[in-house]
Amino acid sequence: KGIELDDLRPDRFFAWATPALVQQARMVTSQKEFSEQPEIDLLLHTDPKYGRATSSFKQIQFGEANVQLTFHENVTKQIGGEPCIIVEPDSDYYKDPGAHALLEVIPNALTGTLSDPKVVYVLRWIAGQRAGIPEFDPLYTIE
Numbered sequence: 453k454g455i456e457l458d459d460l461r462p463d464r465f466f467a468w469a470t471p472a473l474v475q476q477a478r479m480v481t482s483q484k485e486f487s488e489q490p491e492i493d494l495l496l497h498t499d500p501k502y503g504r505a506t507s508s509f510k511q512i513q514f515g516e517a518n519v520q521l522t523f524h525e526n527v528t529k530q531i532g533g534e535p536c537i538i539v540e541p542d543s544d545y546y547k548d549p550g551a552h553a554l555l556e557v558i559p560n561a562l563t564g565t566l567s568d569p570k571v572v573y574v575l576r577w578i579a580g581q582r583a584g585i586p587e588f589d590p591l592y593t594i595e
Contacts, residue, residue: 453531456538459501463566464542466502471537474523477509487512489520496557497522502538514579515547517572543572 456466480486489508497505502524511518524538545567546552556567573588580588 453534453536461566463569464540467539467541468529468531468536469539470534471525473521473539474507474525474537477507477521477523481509485513486510486521489522494522497540499524499540502527502540505540510544510547512547514576514583516545516579517543517576518547519543543567543576545571545575 453468453470456468459466477486478488481488486509489510493508494505497508499505503526504524505522506525508520508522510520520542522540522542524540527538529536544552545556560566573590577588580586
């Protein structure tokens with residue numbers, strides 16, 4: 453329903469969506485297109501502005517650069533007469549939880565860095581080429 457333009461971050465953004473999006477994420481989880489993320493991931497997505505995440509779902513189509521949708525369902529707002537919640541989309545370098553922890557989460561925590569959107573972009577493009585899907589061509593460029 454809307455993006456929090458005053459809170460765009462280098463590795464993610466926050467937006468308002470109807471709670472139906474959570475149900476859609478659960479549906480594609482049952483279809484094995486996404487996986488529900490464990491409790492530890494909800495803790496990692498605790499945010500000073502939006503609080504603790506309540507649910508999170510990661511795309512599992514590729515080995516790298518899958519989209520993750522994390523929800524903060526306790527933060528609500530009416531938009532156009534509809535109740536909305538916060539959704540936090542981001543992309544992780546790796547699908548494998550061990551690789552994600554050892555090669556992304558821990559190094560970022562130790563160095564104070566974030567996942568690099570340029571790396572995600574390249575990994576996503578490569579994954580799409582390997583999978584033979586239409587070219588990854590988002591509505592933005594990285595310079």
